[in-house]
Amino acid sequence: MEEMVENTKKMKNKTSYQPSNSWSMKFFPMATIVVFVSFFLGLGAAFLDFGIDKIRVWLFQWDKGRMIYFFLLPVIWMGLFFISSWLLNQFILAAIKQGKCRSPFAARILAFLSSLGFYLFLDLGHYMYFQDLHLLALLDHLFLRGTNLQNPYFYLAALIEFIILSYLLTYWAKDHALWPFCEDCLKWFEFRAYISFNREDREKLMDAFQKEDWKNLPDPLDNHEKEKAGYEIHISMCPSCRFKGPAQLILCEIDKDDFALDLCKTWLEKGDFEEWWNQFPSGKQGYK
Numbered sequence: 001m002e003e004m005v006e007n008t009k010k011m012k013n014k015t016s017y018q019p020s021n022s023w024s025m026k027f028f029p030m031a032t033i034v035v036f037v038s039f040f041l042g043l044g045a046a047f048l049d050f051g052i053d054k055i056r057v058w059l060f061q062w063d064k065g066r067m068i069y070f071f072l073l074p075v076i077w078m079g080l081f082f083i084s085s086w087l088l089n090q091f092i093l094a095a096i097k098q099g100k101c102r103s104p105f106a107a108r109i110l111a112f113l114s115s116l117g118f119y120l121f122l123d124l125g126h127y128m129y130f131q132d133l134h135l136l137a138l139l140d141h142l143f144l145r146g147t148n149l150q151n152p153y154f155y156l157a158a159l160i161e162f163i164i165l166s167y168l169l170t171y172w173a174k175d176h177a178l179w180p181f182c183e184d185c186l187k188w189f190e191f192r193a194y195i196s197f198n199r200e201d202r203e204k205l206m207d208a209f210q211k212e213d214w215k216n217l218p219d220p221l222d223n224h225e226k227e228k229a230g231y232e233i234h235i236s237m238c239p240s241c242r243f244k245g246p247a248q249l250i251l252c253e254i255d256k257d258d259f260a261l262d263l264c265k266t267w268l269e270k271g272d273f274e275e276w277w278n279q280f281p282s283g284k285q286g287y288k
Ligand SMILES: [Zn+2]
Pocket: 045, 046, 049, 077, 081, 126, 134, 135
């Protein structure tokens, strides 16, 4: 009975990381630069599409060339679209990280404006070079002959493509701004320590982790047998406060290629974290 009371008390006190919704002086100028970069990435992708389309003339000189062109062109065009959106995403995430943006809302706005800028200039470029739009050119190439800018479905398709792009970029940006940040030291958290577990202990580990019932964690692996790990608790902390501050714990599944898949996460307050860490013998405490 007493144990139950204590458990419910623990559940009620369960805290999670709360972002401060602020950013550094650098964020606004950096965000402005990223929005301008998005224009150039859009125009650049359209210009490369245009250059690749020129290869058609050369390929069409010989019979198999037509086939190669027909199959290769959509792949290259979509590839260019993905590479330039990936690059744009890197710029957005860098501005959030360097500008210390802890506001998921501001991060979303930046990502939305950048994807809008990218997409408008991509289509503007396509319009300048081909007199059509990015997705329209692709559909035109695959299914249709002769561009018809009057067809409303083309605009609908272009709108859907834009919505998917901006959804992904805003999602990643928000996620980045929600990464824990130490407001005392003005530093992002870093993944600095970990505890490893056996693959067979899955159930017990998941249960203890989700309930934060740390006394019932399965026995962790020793440091010299960590390569056998099936699960790991990845611990991120302020690089200056270290074990004296709070920490974010992420329970991960480790696959054969050493790739870590996040399962669930929790937050330990200042003081609680140091106590939590010290429950493990030093031979089982892994440092990154
Ligand atoms: Zn294109």
